[in-house]
Amino acid sequence: MFKAIIHGCLLFHCSVDVDNFGRKRKWFHNRRVKAFSSPVWLLCSGKHPTTERRRVLVTGAAGFIGFHVAKSLSQLGDFVVGIDNFNDYYDRNLKRLRAQVLLHQFGISLQDLDITDQEALEHLIREYQFTHILHLAAQAGVQYSLVNPLSYTSSNVQGFVSLLEALKNSCLSMNLDFPVIVYASSSSVYGKNKKVPFSESDSVTMPANIYAVTKISNELVAQVYHNLYGFKLTGLRYFTVYGAWGRPDMSYYLFAEAIYEQRELFLYQTEQPVLSIYPGTVMEPCRDFTHITDIIKGTIAALYKGYDCEVINLGNCYPQRISYMVQCLEELLGKKAIIRYRPLPMGDVPCTYADISKAKNLLDFEPQVNLEQGLKDFSEWFIRWKEWKVDHASAI
Numbered sequence: 001m002f003k004a005i006i007h008g009c010l011l012f013h014c015s016v017d018v019d020n021f022g023r024k025r026k027w028f029h030n031r032r033v034k035a036f037s038s039p040v041w042l043l044c045s046g047k048h049p050t051t052e053r054r055r056v057l058v059t060g061a062a063g064f065i066g067f068h069v070a071k072s073l074s075q076l077g078d079f080v081v082g083i084d085n086f087n088d089y090y091d092r093n094l095k096r097l098r099a100q101v102l103l104h105q106f107g108i109s110l111q112d113l114d115i116t117d118q119e120a121l122e123h124l125i126r127e128y129q130f131t132h133i134l135h136l137a138a139q140a141g142v143q144y145s146l147v148n149p150l151s152y153t154s155s156n157v158q159g160f161v162s163l164l165e166a167l168k169n170s171c172l173s174m175n176l177d178f179p180v181i182v183y184a185s186s187s188s189v190y191g192k193n194k195k196v197p198f199s200e201s202d203s204v205t206m207p208a209n210i211y212a213v214t215k216i217s218n219e220l221v222a223q224v225y226h227n228l229y230g231f232k233l234t235g236l237r238y239f240t241v242y243g244a245w246g247r248p249d250m251s252y253y254l255f256a257e258a259i260y261e262q263r264e265l266f267l268y269q270t271e272q273p274v275l276s277i278y279p280g281t282v283m284e285p286c287r288d289f290t291h292i293t294d295i296i297k298g299t300i301a302a303l304y305k306g307y308d309c310e311v312i313n314l315g316n317c318y319p320q321r322i323s324y325m326v327q328c329l330e331e332l333l334g335k336k337a338i339i340r341y342r343p344l345p346m347g348d349v350p351c352t353y354a355d356i357s358k359a360k361n362l363l364d365f366e367p368q369v370n371l372e373q374g375l376k377d378f379s380e381w382f383i384r385w386k387e388w389k390v391d392h393a394s395a396i
């Protein structure tokens with residue numbers, strides 16, 4: 001198993017292009033700098049952290065977005081520590097492989113830690129004295145929230161409060177400044193919102209599922225910790241993030257797998273016309289697919305800017321029909337999809353469409369990757385990953 005994973009680290013090199021944002025790295029906050037005496041520093045990275053480096057905790061670093069952003073932060077010179085509970089919501093081998101890549105190619109150590117374990121978090125925070133927290137660990141996925149809602153309230157609500165309490169207690173007891181926090185919210189908070197594009201000023205009181213409820217709750221909790229204690233917190237409302245090393249429970253991945261294995265796949269149809277950018281009537285769901293390369297840039301910009309208390313959409317601002325995504329995958333994988341139709345399931349929403357003017361203003365966010373390019377990047381990785389799993393079937 002271990003050998004197979006190391007081999008995988010060498011095999012899978014990620015094609016995401018990480019630029020340096022055209023900016024010189026700088027110390028953003030006029031903060032007190034503490035002495036770092038802990039020997040743990042020396043164990044976790046090839047390079048010794050200095051007072052000039054940001055020290056970033058990435059929660060959910062074995063996950064899709066966490067893996068990519070952790071890598072990019074490390075490439076930008078930050079000292080990164082990751083945590084994840086490696087749960088079995090989807091293929092653990094993929095999470096382990098991401099962790100191995102982070103360790104062996106980027107010197108990022110990733111600890112098996114559950115964010116509901118406040119005591120362990122406090123220990124970690126005291127040890128590393130983080131300057132920045134990127135909080136991505138969560139139970140993701142909409143449909144699974146109809147099956148196992150308690151895993152959402154536990155990881156997403158209890159886990160978030162436990163992280164904030166651990167930060168509060170550790171920082172106060174050690175007389176440290178609170179780190180800048182960026183946390184993942186979701187386009188799901190807009191729920192059954194009929195007005196498009198979705199703007200941060202729209203009401204979010206019509207959630208369509210428990211997953212959305214937990215993300216709305218995170219935004220409210222963030223507001224409270226900002227008001228009570230002065231935490232700096234930015235919530236990023238991600239819109240259908242996709243790309244290489246992506247999540248196997250998401251539609252683009254499931255459809256690629258069905259096409260690749262020549263199994264039937266189900267496309268949903270709506271009863272009402274869907275508001276979209278297309279002329280004419282669209283009777284199928286649309287999603288504002290946002291490529292991971294753009295999400296990395298927006299997320300790191302939010303982390304480095306460190307606003308007081310904001311929620312910001314990170315989307316592509318160009319919703320596409322899901323059937324068009326399937327057509328692209330057919331071409332890229334060189335096989336026809338076997339399509340069946342079904343009504344939109346309970347808990348799902350017909351359309352997501354981000355207004356990104358706030359992200360443009362606050363983060364200089366400008367999505368660069370269109371769906372065709374993004375799916376090409378994903379498909380190339382997907383084929384390598386499928387082949388690798390076949391080659392290593394006995395080892396994993």
Ligand SMILES: NC(=O)c1ccc[n+]([C@@H]2O[C@H](COP(=O)([O-])OP(=O)(O)OC[C@H]3O[C@@H](n4cnc5c(N)ncnc54)[C@H](O)[C@@H]3O)[C@@H](O)[C@H]2O)c1
Binds near residue numbers: 063135242
């Ligand atoms: N991918 C998207 O399209 C999308 C869209 C909107 C919001 N988000 C949010 O972005 C974040 C990252 O999403 P992702 O796509 O990388 O998902 P992911 O499932 O790949 O990553 C989440 C990681 O968190 C870990 N985790 C879950 N519960 C945990 C716990 N209690 N303690 C420690 N680790 C735990 C999981 O093992 C996983 O590796 C999540 O908060 C998700 O809700 C993602």
